[in-house]
Amino acid sequence: MYEFVKKGAFMLLVAGLAWGTASCDDDDPDYSNVTPPEVAVTHSISGRVTGIDGEGLSATVSMNGTSATTGSDGTFVFENVAAGTYTLKAEADGKISKETSVTVSDSNNPVWNVTLSNEGTTVTANADGSANADVTSETLKGNEKGKIAMSLTAPAGAVEAGEQIIVTPIYSTDEVEQAALRSVSTKAVGSTLLIGTRISSSNASVTLQKPVTLEYDVDPEIAGTITAQKYVNGIWVDAEYTVEGGKVSVVADQFTSYSLLCSATISLSTTSEAVSFTPDSWDNLYGSGDMAVPSASYSYKIGTDISSSGTNKITAYLIEIVARAAGAGVTTATGTYPINVTLPVGTAMNISGQQEVITLTASALGRSVSGKQYGTVSVITRTWNRQHTGGSN
Template identity: 45%
Template sequence: MYNFVRRGAYMLLIAGLTMGVAGCSDDDPDYDHVTPPVVEVASNTLTGVITSLNGEGISGAKVSLGEGNSATTDANGVYLFKDVKAGTYQLKAEAEGKLSHTGTLTVADVKKTQNLVWNAALASDVKKEVSVSADAPSEGKVETETLKGNEEAKVEVKAEIAAGAVDTDADVKVIISPLYKEEDVVARAARATDETMLVGAVLSCNKEGVSLKKAIELSFELDTELAGKVEVKQYKNGEWVKADSRVEDSHVIVAASEFASYGLFLGVEFSEKKSTKAVEFEQSKWDNLYGSKDMSVGEAAYTYKAGTEISTEGNADKLTALLIEELAQRFGATATTLNGSYPINVTLPVGTMLEISGVQEEWGVSASALGKSASGTRHGNVSIEVATSNREHTGGGE
């Protein structure tokens, strides 16, 4: 009797365990086929660095993106626009005591987040006023700005004004200003030549309607070799035309017969070669494939670069130094590392995983002329993608 009862109890125990296991299997989810969450594509941003020509960031500069949308740079010259829609925009950077810089930005409509980059180097608004006389000659001079460490590129611009060169009264002054880009006078599309202006100057007067009776001798100090290679031009009637000039040792001397812009031009070849570099994320993967509970994912922090890196070491000749300045003025005068944050804001169920990745454009840029060259790296736009998946490697992505 005892053995019968014990055998019966044992059978009941086995049956109970079997039913319990079956019940548990019926209640458990199928973690192999969990639908991963879909991450919304974050809005585009636009950022960059606004510097002086010496490469130092400008605090408090204003950057305009189209009409009625502007941002102010921080202590390092960095600005930020959020939620930048697809389209074409006119950009403008301006700061107190600086000449403004403009550009155009086209934002493509793509199914990924773009962190767009636009930089500008602003020249100081320098104006040297020279008093003139009917009885005695006068002169004045200015010096161009350069990237820090590239002082060999400095060019002294001097104006020698003969007695009686200007219709005089007590308040008439001749004004000399450095000129760095022909685009500061005329749009690139309207240029009459493929040559590049290495350096220039603007001659003006503090009073309207004043003309020159005698030509002003406007001299640019280069070096002996380069002085004989450049072509001197004047901006007149909407185009750059050849101007009267001569060379004396390392000086190019322009016979400036009227108040106008004058420049020294040289055939310069520019090149850009694109590559990409992976963006570094603080954390790029959240794996909950075999976890025990849901996982919350907030933001993904990352770093990237904005600006242009140009080497200024060991440049002994004037032309190489001026080519470095051309790169800085076109693409940016410095580079800085910036922090970004991508909003993910999803919950990963057990059986799912999320990965984030990004690449940044890097452009190898160079300028060459007469056997000399300068090069650098321009850091471009960043694109970011997010992908989610389950144990079967299928998922929602963005």
């Protein structure tokens, strides 16, 4: 009897262990095919505000009712921006403000590098209605050979005594009225803006009674390729001008903008560079519990890197042309990309990015200067499990 009971107890114990093992197998989750999370797409708009010299400015950048103040290096950022089109405006004391339109879509994070020039110089007409002003163009820091001296000479009777004339250099074709330069048809060989001048009055009702002279002191070699235009009724038309050595004289018969175009050409090509993230991957394929992934930090470039130096005036002019077209100076910025997902056991993810790089080359008279403009940053996240790739953006 004792042996029977003992054997029966042993059989019950074995059966119990077998049942318990089966129960654990039924409750254990299948980590081989867990659905990986999908990372929500987030956007930012960043950039840098500089002077013509390439140095960062203390500025305010507004965007559709919100605003940001630049850091000590002139950089700014708008985080968590929804897809859409935005109007950005950069303003700084003593500078001429600028606006642009930026479109955010897909996984793109636009970068706006904006250069603000100084406000114009104001002169007051003498008792006889004459006036004189001397202005020197701004240049990229270290590229002083690219400066262009210009003067305004208004004869007696040009305006009423005491009236104010404002002389403002024009540097960039991205100004509103300068857009016409890209498509204007002219008899001259010049096609790229070397320098320009806007003359205006503080009194909108004032007009020039007599033509004034705008004189520019440029290198004689480039002067031979110059043509002059003026902005009239929304289009650029040929202006009266003369060239003598390195002196270019333009007849200004009304308050408007005047431009000197030269034979320089600008070409561009687009590539991209990898953007590094820290950390850039998270592996929970065989972990012991959920893994939180809050964010990743990254660095990218803002601005334009011009490696050439102005060894002569022609090269210095070309450096200015590239800087005005693409922005002055370059800096490295850091950002934080929000991820905010939880990786269950059996999943993993990584993050990578690319930044658009546009190489601009300005060429004239056998010389060339190139610069790299750093633009939109694209971010891609990818998640997967033990068997297949999951959601990505």
